[in-house]
Amino acid sequence: MPPKADINKAGWEQSDFPILCETCLGDNAFVRMSKQEYGRSCGTCARPFTVFRWNPGTGMRYKTTVICQTCAKIKNVCQTCLLDLEYGLPTQVRDTALAVENDAPTSEINREYYAQNMESRLEGSKSLLDSNRASSAGKEMLKQLARTDPYYKRNRAHLCSFYAKGECNRGSDCPYRHEMPVNNELSKQNIPDRYHGRNDPVAHKIMSTHASTLGLAPPEDKSITSLFLSSLPSMATEDSIRTRVVQSLPSVPPSQIKSIVHVAKSRCAFVNFKDRETAETAAHAWANGFEIGEETATVKWGRSKGGSNGKPKPVASSSEFAVSYAL
Missing domain, CATH: 3.30.70.330 (RRM (RNA recognition motif) domain)
Structure with missing residues (x-):
């Protein structure tokens, strides 16, 4: 007799391919991915999901998915960088232009329940966001700020922590970047804030620059x-x-x-x-x-x-x- 299915796994995600932007996918036409079912907890709803890992190109760092596909579809964002798939912008910039209110729970209470309920609403649709309802001023703002070309510089290797301490002896063979880290507000980011579009330093810098230009x-x-x-x-x-x-x-x-x-x-x-x-x-x-x-x-x-x-x-x-x- 086969074992009884775990009722708690009913809402766990299984997928065959991730939801990615062109930048995170990389310029390698023959990209190879590793797949691990229930490999980690989603960075927003905390439900286990299928994790993908791949190298986007030569000299780039390995990338991985950090949120589940349900959360990615709710916000229409990439599973790795959490940027909007249509405009290539942080969710806080896009939601500000579209006047979208975030109704998802941001605490641990009810966030898994919310994600499970959203799955039924997502059936037959790629995303719940409707950018067509934005005002003409909001559309103009997104049009001016949108990034349409891939920005592969974002896939560079991480900084070498040993180099920052003055202890790296691998020289040119080191797979990490020999640069000193910069400690500013842009280096203080986290997945929940980027996803929900709150207190995002990158979004604040983009909108501040745009407002100053105008x-x-x-x-x-x-x-x-x-x-x-x-x-x-x-x-x-x-x-x-x-x-x-x-x-x-x-x-x-x-x-x-x-x-x-x-x-x-x-x-x-x-x-x-x-x-x-x-x-x-x-x-x-x-x-x-x-x-x-x-x-x-x-x-x-x-x-x-x-x-x-x-x-x-x-x-x-x-x-x-x-x-x-x-x-």
């Missing part, structure tokens, strides 16, 4: 936490602006929006946030414009309320204050 570099005055919207639709109201702001910033709690000052006569508005970090997140999301209705408003950082001598500027009226505050 004239939205954060001002040096850290007290400035406001963004100025101009060229709003004539039918816009404070409530409609607030609703659109909340929709376009799914990762920002509505409580982080301190106030919205709308000047209908000038077709402009101030969006005041409670802290600088939230304001920068909004600036990154609205770098290509703030879409409301069928129009795209121009976005700029506000200016300091104090004058050149450190004293507050005089205020004549709310309309004059709103315009002079930003221009």
Whole structure:
């Protein structure tokens, strides 16, 4: 009598080929892969999955899959580098442009249950993401930042730890790179943050550079936490602006929006946030414009309320204050 199947293995993954981007697959046309069923736990849902390992090319390091295919399909990312398969960008950049809210549990509680339930929704579809629903400003942002060509430099060998200590005696025969490690924010990454698109230093650098290119570099005055919207639709109201702001910033709690000052006569508005970090997140999301209705408003950082001598500027009226505050 055959042994009874383990009920806990019902949700474990078995696959014949990994979900990879062109960069991770490498430029070797005759790549050979090793396959190990239930080789390790998924880096996000912790379920055992089929692990693949291969060498993407000459002089490159061996690569391996780090998340299961279910998690890869949910986010439409590569199983190895966790970058978006369509745009080649970190999930935080893509989700910011698409205004996608992360509904997956990020703690150990219920994450395996969530992954099992998502498998039934994934039947017959490659991914649950729909990039077509993005706003035209979001699509333009992804179009400008997308990496369409493979970046094989990402497959280079790891740094030699013995060289960093001054103890490597293998010289040119060493399979690792003889370079000193750089300790910065980009070297502090982890799988859950990269996958869920939160606190990703690579994504933050990409969005900051993009915003600066479009004239939205954060001002040096850290007290400035406001963004100025101009060229709003004539039918816009404070409530409609607030609703659109909340929709376009799914990762920002509505409580982080301190106030919205709308000047209908000038077709402009101030969006005041409670802290600088939230304001920068909004600036990154609205770098290509703030879409409301069928129009795209121009976005700029506000200016300091104090004058050149450190004293507050005089205020004549709310309309004059709103315009002079930003221009």
